[in-house]
Amino acid sequence: MPTPSLAALPIRRLTHRDLVACADLSEDRGWPREEHKWGLLLTAGRGYGIDAPDGGLVTACVVTEYGPRDRPDLGAIGMVLVAERYARQGVGRRLMRHVVSAMGTTPLTLHATPNGRPLYEELGFKTTGRAEMVSGPFTPGDFRPSVPTRAATAEDLPAILRLDEEVFGADRTHIVTRLPAFADQLRVAEDGGRIIGYAGAWPNMATHVVGPLVARDTETAQALIASLAAHTDRPLRTDIDVRHEELLAWVKRHGLRSVAFNAVMTYGIPELPGDWSRRFAPLTVAAG
Numbered sequence: 001m002p003t004p005s006l007a008a009l010p011i012r013r014l015t016h017r018d019l020v021a022c023a024d025l026s027e028d029r030g031w032p033r034e035e036h037k038w039g040l041l042l043t044a045g046r047g048y049g050i051d052a053p054d055g056g057l058v059t060a061c062v063v064t065e066y067g068p069r070d071r072p073d074l075g076a077i078g079m080v081l082v083a084e085r086y087a088r089q090g091v092g093r094r095l096m097r098h099v100v101s102a103m104g105t106t107p108l109t110l111h112a113t114p115n116g117r118p119l120y121e122e123l124g125f126k127t128t129g130r131a132e133m134v135s136g137p138f139t140p141g142d143f144r145p146s147v148p149t150r151a152a153t154a155e156d157l158p159a160i161l162r163l164d165e166e167v168f169g170a171d172r173t174h175i176v177t178r179l180p181a182f183a184d185q186l187r188v189a190e191d192g193g194r195i196i197g198y199a200g201a202w203p204n205m206a207t208h209v210v211g212p213l214v215a216r217d218t219e220t221a222q223a224l225i226a227s228l229a230a231h232t233d234r235p236l237r238t239d240i241d242v243r244h245e246e247l248l249a250w251v252k253r254h255g256l257r258s259v260a261f262n263a264v265m266t267y268g269i270p271e272l273p274g275d276w277s278r279r280f281a282p283l284t285v286a287a288g
Contacts, residue, residue: 006050006058006091011098014047014060022047025057025081032205037284040182041079044175045287048099050091058086059095063103064287066170073170074273075103077110078286096123100267107268111239111285117263128271129264131285132248135207135237138229139255145223152186152198159195160188167214169273175283176212184208187227189220199224200283201232210238213281218246221280225251238281247280 014022019042023033041047045064052058061080067073077099082092100108100123111131112120121127152160157177165171179186183200185208190196197215201208210228215221221244229236236256240248241264252258262285266272272288282288 006086006089007094009050009053009058011048011050011095014042014049014062016042018042018047018049018057018060021057022049022060022079025060025083026079028056028083029081031081034204036182036203037286038079040178041284041286044178045076048095048102050095052083052086056083058083059091061095061099062286063099064175065106066168066172066175066288068171072106074269074288075106075108076286076288077108078284078288080110080116093119093122096120100124105268107266109264109266109269109272109288111262111282111288112265113260113262117265120265123267125265125267126270127263128266129276130242131239131262131264131282132242133237133239133259133262134248134251134256135235135259136256137235138225138251140226140229141254143222143226143254145219145226147189147191147196147220147223149187149189149223149227152180152188154180156188156195156198160198163195163198164212164214167275167278169275175287179212179283185228185231187224189215189224191216196220197224197278199228201228201236203234204237206234207237208232208234209284210236211281212283213238213240214278215280216278218244218250221247222250239285240281241276241279243276244280 049060050058065072
């Protein structure tokens with residue numbers, strides 16, 4: 001029986017049962033397997049993929065929707081991957097066209113590497129910002145935070161949800177409520193008993209990824225990062241909006257180094273909703 005052409009292979013929805021196949025695809029492209037992150041995205045988001053005739057996946061991606069279930073305010077596209085043996089044959093373009101079509105009038109966003117950016121521009125995405133990935137062991141030195149922080153409790157969740165929606169510009173309840181199980185740490189910053197920021201640190205291979213990072217100001221963001229670092233022996237990694245120049249300079253003074261830059265791109269909206277001045281880092285660039 002002849003092998004079907006790539007254009008004839010059906011695109012299907014992925015579920016949590018496809019986690020190992022998605023991790024295998026990451027590994028195929030030289031990425032970490034990131035099974036912990038794939039697990040979150042495949043349960044909180046909507047996966048799309050194409051099965052390979054010789055086993056595994058030809059391609060995959062995940063869309064995480066925010067806002068009302070019947071009419072989302074925003075969809076974040078991430079983990080767009082094509083198996084090495086099927087690369088440069090148009091299959092990634094086909095998958096992305098399918099996803100954009102399936103999302104209808106829902107505004108979209110994604111973080112693009114320099115290699116992926118031309119494809120997304122071809123599909124109509126516009127660059128509206130940049131994020132800088134930084135990573136390394138955090139060295140506190142003589143830093144003494146002026147904003148009190150503590151571990152979050154179950155009683156904090158309603159206040160965290162209200163703050164997150166205000167800053168992000170859309171309801172992310174289905175993501176935020178998964179953070180206590182997904183993250184190794186979830187901490188809040190307070191002012192007079194009122195929560196003015198929160199941050200998580202979740203395990204990704206040998207690092208702890210800091211995200212989400214929502215804070216009233218740079219001083220609060222610094223206190224949250226330092227408090228997370230104080231409770232882990234792992235290096236930190238995070239993706240900070242480049243407009244937060246003061247925070248980027250501070251983390252670099254305390255041991256983190258620049259790793260890469262990604263373009264923040266949008267489709268159907270001129271810029272992301274919410275308040276960027278209090279949105280310092282995403283949960284993961286794969287989920288916006």
